[in-house]
Amino acid sequence: MKKKNILIPGLVILMLLAVLAACAPARIHSGSSAKEIDLNVDASLDRFTRDVKGASEFLASAKGVLIIPKVIQGGFFVGGQYGEGALRIGGKTIDYYSLAGGSFGYQIGAQQKDIMLVFMEEEALNKFRASTGWQAGVDGTVAMANIGIEGSIDTTKIKDPIVGFVFGQKGLMAGVSISGSKFTKLTR
Template identity: 55%
Template structure:
């Protein structure tokens, strides 16, 4: 095998490993307090950019029952591609939960880029259905309508009656011709405190124990 072919094979192999890790073994632990603050700040910045750059976006944001914001989602590709990012679900101006998003794509594609993905749940029912799901995939558990910009730079109104809307924004502005179908969104779960788990085991086995002082294990950030 020639050196150039070997290099291509290695790069493709590494990409497939990346896809396996992201989509199959991705971390679902809740972010630490410090990481949560970083995510919160990035969410604020992504929403501020959207309001500034896209005419009419502010009105849609105010109308939504909730919004799921993934700032700086990284997309990398070499023959096959993958994207991954972490974000927050914001309801009534408050970040109530944290999630990750992961997706894979296949075909001839090269390079890496970052983009903001913002999903708007336009009524209480679709928001509740999303929050009650154990794992949510765009195009399977809910149809996502991509918001685009019309000729005059304002939002195209043809999709605004859909229950779930999405903005995809990169450094050049609102992206068109992209799809979120197949993107898997997973809630980042808080770990059970170790002492609480021990107490639960003692109670289940009939052992009497004194109420413990609650202390959280260090949560994994990934």
């Protein structure tokens, strides 16, 4: 009887790893080209502005926007996430970044999601760009914004220097956070 109890957690972990491997695109291993990243960023921005009322106006007031589309996250008590994206200023790609993070604690499942950091102040954007490995929650606080019931952003209540959004989730993951995630500039 005890052998079966030990075997079940092992099988669950193996199944989660298989699901994560099946969901993970080849870009994790080889890195995406600048063109691939820009196409994915464009699609993510289009989805965000189409689905969220007031998004275009909100993004137009930003000093810079970092979009990391198709972030892969998975875990079973120990988890990780990875994605590649672009920093845009004035609608133009300035730099490319990766997001990588690991965590330990209550989490189970696998998912794909889009992450967006909106820099509302020039000082926060400059600090991010000058960093060699900017870590959310350590090098800067990211206020995670909620999208309203009607799919809208209440811009009158957002006063933080950096505002984060997680959207477009596919899959099932208990426990979503970007705290501790590290953003590193890529050469593309």
